[in-house]
Amino acid sequence: MNGIADLGGRHGMGPIRFEENEPIFHAEWERRMFAMFILAFAGGHFNIDQFRYGMEQMAPAEYLTSDYYQHWLHSLEIWCKANGTFAEGEIERRMAQLAKEAA
Amino acid sequence: MPTMFSVKGLDELVRTGGSCRVAVEVPSGFKPGDNVRAVNINPITHTRLPQYVRGKRGVVVEDRGVFVFPDTNSQLKGEKPQHVYSVVFTAAELWGPGVNPRDTLYIDLWEDYIVPEEQAS
Amino acid sequence: MTKDHDDHHDHDHDHDHEHRRPDVALRVKAIESLLVEKNLLDPEAVDKLIDLYEHKIGPRNGARVVARAWTDPDYKARLLKDGTAAIAEFGYSGIQGEDMVVLENTPGVHNMVVCTLCSCYPWPTLGLPPNWYKAAPYRSRAVIDPRGVLEEFGITISSEIEVRVWDSNAELRYLVLPMRPAGTEGMSEDELAELVTRDSMIGVGFPVQP
Numbered sequence: 001m002n003g004i005a006d007l008g009g010r011h012g013m014g015p016i017r018f019e020e021n022e023p024i025f026h027a028e029w030e031r032r033m034f035a036m037f038i039l040a041f042a043g044g045h046f047n048i049d050q051f052r053y054g055m056e057q058m059a060p061a062e063y064l065t066s067d068y069y070q071h072w073l074h075s076l077e078i079w080c081k082a083n084g085t086f087a088e089g090e091i092e093r094r095m096a097q098l099a100k101e102a103a
Numbered sequence: 104m105p106t107m108f109s110v111k112g113l114d115e116l117v118r119t120g121g122s123c124r125v126a127v128e129v130p131s132g133f134k135p136g137d138n139v140r141a142v143n144i145n146p147i148t149h150t151r152l153p154q155y156v157r158g159k160r161g162v163v164v165e166d167r168g169v170f171v172f173p174d175t176n177s178q179l180k181g182e183k184p185q186h187v188y189s190v191v192f193t194a195a196e197l198w199g200p201g202v203n204p205r206d207t208l209y210i211d212l213w214e215d216y217i218v219p220e221e222q223a224s
Numbered sequence: 225m226t227k228d229h230d231d232h233h234d235h236d237h238d239h240d241h242e243h244r245r246p247d248v249a250l251r252v253k254a255i256e257s258l259l260v261e262k263n264l265l266d267p268e269a270v271d272k273l274i275d276l277y278e279h280k281i282g283p284r285n286g287a288r289v290v291a292r293a294w295t296d297p298d299y300k301a302r303l304l305k306d307g308t309a310a311i312a313e314f315g316y317s318g319i320q321g322e323d324m325v326v327l328e329n330t331p332g333v334h335n336m337v338v339c340t341l342c343s344c345y346p347w348p349t350l351g352l353p354p355n356w357y358k359a360a361p362y363r364s365r366a367v368i369d370p371r372g373v374l375e376e377f378g379i380t381i382s383s384e385i386e387v388r389v390w391d392s393n394a395e396l397r398y399l400v401l402p403m404r405p406a407g408t409e410g411m412s413e414d415e416l417a418e419l420v421t422r423d424s425m426i427g428v429g430f431p432v433q434p
Contacts, residue, residue, distance in 0.1 A: 001147050002154060008340030008391065009155040009198070009368045013360040016376050022354050024278045029249040032256050034352070035273040038319070039265055042108040042116055048123065049177035052342055053149035068343060068358040070248055076255070083105060085264065086255075094254035110269040117276060122322035123395040151393045153340055155367060167323075170395055187394050198368055205386040208367055211394030 004060035005052075013064075026067070033069040037076060046079040054078040123171045125184040132214055133188055137163040140220040141190075141212060149177035152216045156208075160220050161192040164209065172213055185214040282351035285316045286399055287420035289349060290431075291413045293326075294404040304328055307399065311349060321348035321397055327390065328401045329427070334381050336374070336427030337390045337398045338366035346397035350422060357426070367391060377428040390427075400427040408434060 007013070025031045041051065054075025055063075063071065080086050108116070133139060143158040144150070151173045165188065172183035194206035259265035289311055293300040303310035307324035311317065324346060327335040339345065340363050345353040356362050365373050370387045374380070381387055390398045402424040408416060411434070423429025 001149065002145055005341055006153050007360055007364040008153045008338075008366075010360075010364040011368075013364045016356050016361045016373065017359060018356055019354070024282075024352055025274075026355075027245070027249065029245070029252040031274045031278070032270065033252050034277065035270040036252075036256060036259065036265065038116075038273055039108045039269055040105070040259075041121075042112075043264060044105045047176055047179075048121070049149060049171070049173040050179070052173070053177040055342060056149065064360055067245065067248075068355060070245075071342075073248065073252060073255075080255075080259075085105065085262065086258065090258065091251065091254050094258055095250050098250060098254055098257070105264060107264050107266055108269060110266050110272055113269050113272055116319070117273075118318045120317070120319040120322040124323060151341060153391065153393060155340075167394070167396060187396075189396075203371065203383055203387065205383075206370065206388070207386060208389045208391065210391040211396050213394070 001056055003056040004058070004063045005056040030067070030069045033072055033076075037072045040076055040080070045083060045085070046075070050079060051075050125169050125171055125182060127169060127184050129169050129184055129186060129214075131166055131186040133163045133166070133186070133217065133219075135163050135165055138220040139163055139188075139190060139212075139217040141217055142215070146174065148174070150174050152212065153210075155197060156192060156210060156212075159192055159196050161190040161196070161217075163188045163217075164191050165189040167211060170213070172215065174213075174215070183215075187211050187213050188217065190217065277347070277352055281347065283349070283420075283422035283425065284417070285314065285351075286346070286349035286422070286425045287417040288314060288413075289316070289399070290401055290420045290425065291417035293401055294408075294416055295413045300401075303401070311399075316348040319347055320344070321346045323396050324349070324399060325396050326399050326401050327388070327427070329403050331385075331403075333386045333388055334427065335388045335390060335398075335400045336366065336370055337392060337400060338363060339392045340364070340367055341391075341393050344392040344397065346399050349399050350425060354422075374428060377423065379429065400425050402427075402431050405431050405433050 055071040058071060058074045140160050141156045167187040167189060169184050170187045172185055175181050175183045189209055190212045192208045194202040195204055197208060260267055293303050303326050307326040311324050329335055343353055343358040367389055370389050371381060392398055405419060419432040419434060421429050421431060424431045
C-alpha cells in the first residue's frame with residue numbers, strides 16, 4: 001500500500017533525533033511489548049508479513065507521532081482481534097479494571 | 104489456532120529464528136548483470152516494493168535465493184516462493200539531477216517486482 | 225559504572241516515558257494480563273526475552289566479528305562469502321539475523337544501511353536498533369540524501385567515494401565491515417573490538433581512532 005510506512009525519499013521529516021546514551025528500552029511497557037511480539041509471532045498469531053501489514057494500517061498522523069513499539073502494539077492488536085483472541089472492548093474493560101485496582 | 108510459546112523453546116527460537124527462505128526449487132528469471140526495471144504497481148495491500156524504486160531501471164547484482172512472497176503471504180494467500188535479487192540503482196536514476204553520479208542504492212527485489220529491460224540505465 | 229547506577233539510570237528513563245504514555249503503558253499491561261489469563265503467553269518467556277535483548281545481545285557481538293575480520297584474512301573471506309555462516313562461528317545467529325550479508329567498506333566505497341519500510345536490523349550482531357534508526361527522519365532521507373544524513377552524524381564522505389545505500393526491505397540483514405583504522409598495527413583482536421562502534425557497523429560512523 002502507498003501508506004505512511006513507505007517513507008523512502010520523503011522530505012520534511014525533520015532532523016535525526018539522537019539520544020545520548022540511549023537505553024535499549026525507554027519504559028517497562030516497551031520491554032513487555034517487545035517480548036509479546038516475539039512470543040505472539042512464535043505462538044502463531046500472525047506471520048511476519050501480516051505483522052508488517054498491520055503496522056502500515058496505523059493512521060498516518062499517529063504513525064509519525066508515536067513511539068516505535070506502539071506500531072508493534074497496533075499490529076498485535078489487529079491480529080489478536082482478527083483471530084478471536086480478544087473480543088471487541090475486552091482490552092478496554094481490562095484497562096479500566098487495572099486502573100481501578102491501581103487507584 | 105494460536106498457542107502459548109513456552110520458555111522451554113526460547114533458546115532454540117532465539118538461536119534459529121524463522122528464516123523466510125524456502126527450500127524449494129523455483130526457476131530464476133534473472134541473473135547477475137541483467138538490466139531490469141522495477142514494476143509500477145500500487146496494491147492497496149502489503150508490498151515490500153517501495154514507491155521510490157517503482158518504474159526505475161537497475162541492474163541485478165546477485166541472486167539471494169528463494170523466499171516467501173510478502174504480498175501474498177501477508178494476505179494468507181500462499182507463500183508463492185520466488186527468487187529475490189539484489190538490484191542496484193544509480194542515485195541519478197532514482198532522484199534525477201543534483202546527486203553525486205557515483206552514488207548507488209542496493210535493494211532486494213522479489214522476482215515479481217522486476218521485468219527485463221533492454222536498455223541499460 | 226556500577227550495576228546499581230545502571231539500574232537507577234534505566235529507572236529514571238522509564239519513569240519519563242511511562243509518564244508520557246500512561247495510556248499505552250496501561251494498554252500493554254491489559255493485553256499482557258489477558259494473554260497470560262488465556263494461557264497464550266508464558267510470563268517466564270517474557271522475562272527471559274527481555275533479559276536476553278537488554279543485557280546479552282548487543283553491538284559488542286558485531287564488534288567481535290569485525291575485529292576478527294580485521295586480523296584474520298581467512299575469516300574475512302568467509303565472512304564476505306557467507307555472512308550467516310561466518311557470524312555463526314561466534315554463536316551469533318537467529319532472530320533477525322537468519323540471512324546475513326556483510327558489506328565491506330573500501331577506500332572507494334562507503335556502505336550504509338537503512339530500512340525505509342519498517343525497522344529491519346541485524347539483531348544477533350547489533351542488538352535492538354536505536355530509536356533514530358526506526359524513526360521517519362532517517363528512514364526517509366537515508367535513500368535520497370545519504371551524504372546529508374551522514375553529515376548529521378558528523379561524517380563527511382569525499383565526493384570521490386561512492387556512497388552505497390542498502391535498503392533492507394527484504395529478509396536479508398546487513399552488517400557493515402568498516403575499514404580498520406590506521407595506526408592499529410600490533411593491536412590484539414580484543415583491543416581492536418573496543419574500537420568498533422555500533423554506528424560504524426550501520427555505516428553512519430567510523431571506528432574509534434586510537
